[in-house]
Amino acid sequence: METKARKVLIADDEPDILEILKYNLSNEGYEVITAKDGDEALEKARRTLPDLVVLDVMMPKKTGVEVCQLLRAQPAFKETLIIFLTAVNDEGTQIKGLETGADDYVSKPVSPKVFLSRVNALFRRLNKTEARILTIENMTIDPERFIVKVGENEIVLAKKEFELLYLLALKPGRVFLRNEILNQVWGNDVIVGDRTIDVHIRKIRQKLGVDCITTVKGVGYKFEL
Amino acid sequence: METKARKVLIADDEPDILEILKYNLSNEGYEVITAKDGDEALEKARRTLPDLVVLDVMMPKKTGVEVCQLLRAQPAFKETLIIFLTAVNDEGTQIKGLETGADDYVSKPVSPKVFLSRVNALFRRLNKTEARILTIENMTIDPERFIVKVGENEIVLAKKEFELLYLLALKPGRVFLRNEILNQVWGNDVIVGDRTIDVHIRKIRQKLGVDCITTVKGVGYKFEL
DNA sequence: ACCGATATTAAGTTATCATTAAGTCTGTGT
DNA sequence: ACACAGACTTAATGATAACTTAATATCGGT
Numbered sequence: 001m002e003t004k005a006r007k008v009l010i011a012d013d014e015p016d017i018l019e020i021l022k023y024n025l026s027n028e029g030y031e032v033i034t035a036k037d038g039d040e041a042l043e044k045a046r047r048t049l050p051d052l053v054v055l056d057v058m059m060p061k062k063t064g065v066e067v068c069q070l071l072r073a074q075p076a077f078k079e080t081l082i083i084f085l086t087a088v089n090d091e092g093t094q095i096k097g098l099e100t101g102a103d104d105y106v107s108k109p110v111s112p113k114v115f116l117s118r119v120n121a122l123f124r125r126l127n128k129t130e131a132r133i134l135t136i137e138n139m140t141i142d143p144e145r146f147i148v149k150v151g152e153n154e155i156v157l158a159k160k161e162f163e164l165l166y167l168l169a170l171k172p173g174r175v176f177l178r179n180e181i182l183n184q185v186w187g188n189d190v191i192v193g194d195r196t197i198d199v200h201i202r203k204i205r206q207k208l209g210v211d212c213i214t215t216v217k218g219v220g221y222k223f224e225l
Numbered sequence: 226m227e228t229k230a231r232k233v234l235i236a237d238d239e240p241d242i243l244e245i246l247k248y249n250l251s252n253e254g255y256e257v258i259t260a261k262d263g264d265e266a267l268e269k270a271r272r273t274l275p276d277l278v279v280l281d282v283m284m285p286k287k288t289g290v291e292v293c294q295l296l297r298a299q300p301a302f303k304e305t306l307i308i309f310l311t312a313v314n315d316e317g318t319q320i321k322g323l324e325t326g327a328d329d330y331v332s333k334p335v336s337p338k339v340f341l342s343r344v345n346a347l348f349r350r351l352n353k354t355e356a357r358i359l360t361i362e363n364m365t366i367d368p369e370r371f372i373v374k375v376g377e378n379e380i381v382l383a384k385k386e387f388e389l390l391y392l393l394a395l396k397p398g399r400v401f402l403r404n405e406i407l408n409q410v411w412g413n414d415v416i417v418g419d420r421t422i423d424v425h426i427r428k429i430r431q432k433l434g435v436d437c438i439t440t441v442k443g444v445g446y447k448f449e450l
Numbered sequence: 451a452c453c454g455a456t457a458t459t460a461a462g463t464t465a466t467c468a469t470t471a472a473g474t475c476t477g478t479g480t
Numbered sequence: 481a482c483a484c485a486g487a488c489t490t491a492a493t494g495a496t497a498a499c500t501t502a503a504t505a506t507c508g509g510t
Contacts, residue, residue: 114329158487173370179345196489198467216371217466217497218384383498421500423456442455442508 006123007048009033011041011067012056012085017110021054024112025119038062045071045080052081052119055102068102081122085110134169137225139212141169150210160185161204164197168213168223177220197221231348232273234258236266236292237281237310242335246279249337250344256414263287270296270305277306277344280327293327306347310335359394362450364437366394375435385410386429389422393438393448402445422446 008030012018015036022032033048035041039061045053053071055064062070064084071077084105103122106115134141140149146162148155157165163185168176181197182190201213201221214224233255235246240261247257258273260266263286270278270292278296280289287295289309296302312333328347331340359366365374368391373380382390388410393401406422407415426438426446439449 160488173372175369175371183345192488193490195467195491198469199489202468202470215467216384219371222370385499417499418501420456420502423458424500427457427459440456 006052007031007033007050008052008054008119009035009041009045009048009050010054011035011038011059011064012054013037013059014056017056017085017108020112021110021115024116028116028120030119036060038064038067041067042070045077050080052083052122053077054083054085057084057086083118083122134166136169136172136223139169139210139225141166148208150208155207157204157207161200161207164200165204165213165223168221172223172225175216175220175222181220231277232256232258232275233277233279233344234260234266234270234273234275235279236260236263236284236289237279238262238284239281242281242310242333245337246335246340249341253341253345255344261285263289263292266292267295270302271299274301275305277308277347278302279308279310282309282311308343308347359391361394361397361448364394364435364450366391373433375433380432382429382432386425386432389425390429390438390448393446397448397450400441400445400447406445 006029008025010018010021010025010032011034012021013036018034018036022034025032033044033050035044037060041053041055041059042062045067053068055067057064059067064086068082068084071080071082082102084102085108086105087108104118106118133143138151141162142148143162143166146157146159148157148162148165164181167181167184176184178194178197182192186192201215205211205213210225212223212225214222216222233250235243235250235257236259237243237246238261243259243261247259250257258269258275260269261284263284265286266278266280266284267287278293280292282289284292289311293307293309296305296307307327308329308331309327310331310333329343331343358369363376365372367374368387371381371387373382373387373390389406392406392409401409403419403422407417411417426440430436430438435450437448437450439447441447
């Protein structure tokens with residue numbers, strides 16, 4: 001059930017690193033494009049539209065951060081995954097990287113094992129968000145328009161509400177732990193209180209008017225019509 | 226409470242770092258043991274058998290790398306997760322660290338947020354094999370859905386009830402001592418009276434309506450259809 | 451029949467969730 | 481720049497299910 005190969009663009013000025021990462025990614029079935037500086041990275045990114053861009057922070061011509069910002073400014077790269085490679089142990093830089101819109105960063109020297117697992121993790125996360133319309137009995141959940149149809153009623157949910165419902169509905173019956181929900185809907189590093197989830201659950205139940213979310217006390221929530 | 230708290234051993238010679246990491250891990254429900262040098266780390270690791278060992282690379286007595294190698298040499302620590310903390314930008318050290326068998330490394334200065342998300346990620350990866358659906362004759366115990374099916378009836382158990390039944394059903398026929406049950410379901414450090422187990426057993430028997438738990442007087446309980 | 455151990459029941463305690471309201475943040479239109 | 485609206489988060493309170501305990505009954509082996 002292999003879909004088409006994921007395209008990965010790697011930009012780094014050290015040929016050795018390019019080689020190592022290219023070798024490992026190829027072995028995993030990725031299609032790899034390489035660039036040796038910021039300008040080349042930008043140009044190749046625009047031309048090949050990769051699924052993932054790996055950027056060394058310190059590069060000639062343009063730094064990884066600059067490239068990232070320029071890419072993110074274009075609609076075509078809004079959803080593209082971006083990973084920074086950084087030798088800088090400075091936390092400030094790392095955080096700034098993430099704020100610029102990177103999805104992860106890996107510190108140098110790079111361990112191929114760690115790098116691969118990060119890449120795989122990112123794509124895994126992406127797959128889950130893949131927009132497809134869910135239909136469970138008389139309920140339709142449409143991620144394109146943030147709309148839920150129950151029978152003939154069209155109900156509009158807010159973003160977080162929708163993402164939460166969508167997550168649960170992806171696997172009806174399966175219990176999602178509060179931590180899983182936080183990770184998937186809010187992100188690994190965002191810290192919000194537990195009660196926040198409850199409030200969103202409540203709004204969903206209220207708006208839908210149908211009892212489709214079951215509480216499993218001490219564990220989490222599950223979708224169940 | 227979790228099925229069983231994950232034990233984490235942190236070894237670092239800087240008391241501040243120990244405190245910060247301990248605080249954050251405890252908040253996430255981990256059980257934390259600390260050590261201030263390599264020898265102490267080794268000794269406590271052997272005694273407490275943690276699920277995860279966090280090792281500062283630069284420590285008195287023995288370095289983190291040495292501790293890691295010594296641990297990995299023992300069968301008991303083949304599967305234990307190991308993370309290195311390193312302030313060293315030295316490439317050689319880090320690479321050697323990973324070759325020694327560390328699962329990840331985090332560079333200092335440590336951001337608690339980043340550190341936590343790495344730890345959680347490691348355990349998440351490890352957990353993939355844990356939740357499996359048990360089927361014994363016409364009974365199905367599904368931890369993912371938190372449901373027990375007997376024939377066509379779906380029975381909802383409370384958290385402790387479910388965990389208790391799941392534990393027994395993992396090894397049908399095997400007798401679990403009351404102490405084992407307490408450790409697995411309630412955790413090593415929680416103190417509850419013996420009667421508590423009886424009450425939960427009773428609720429399970431009552432809810433299932435099937436006689437699947439046998440009392441072994443003076444010893445414990447076992448699952449048996 | 452007696453004793454130690456478990457079963458049962460009911461009542462007490464706690465943890466967790468639901469609900470509400472108020473506060474913060476963000477973006478939009480004037 | 482301003483204010484307004486909607487989305488999101490937090491905090492406080494109340495409700496309830498889950499859990500624990502304790503008191504009493506029952507069972508099984510000697």
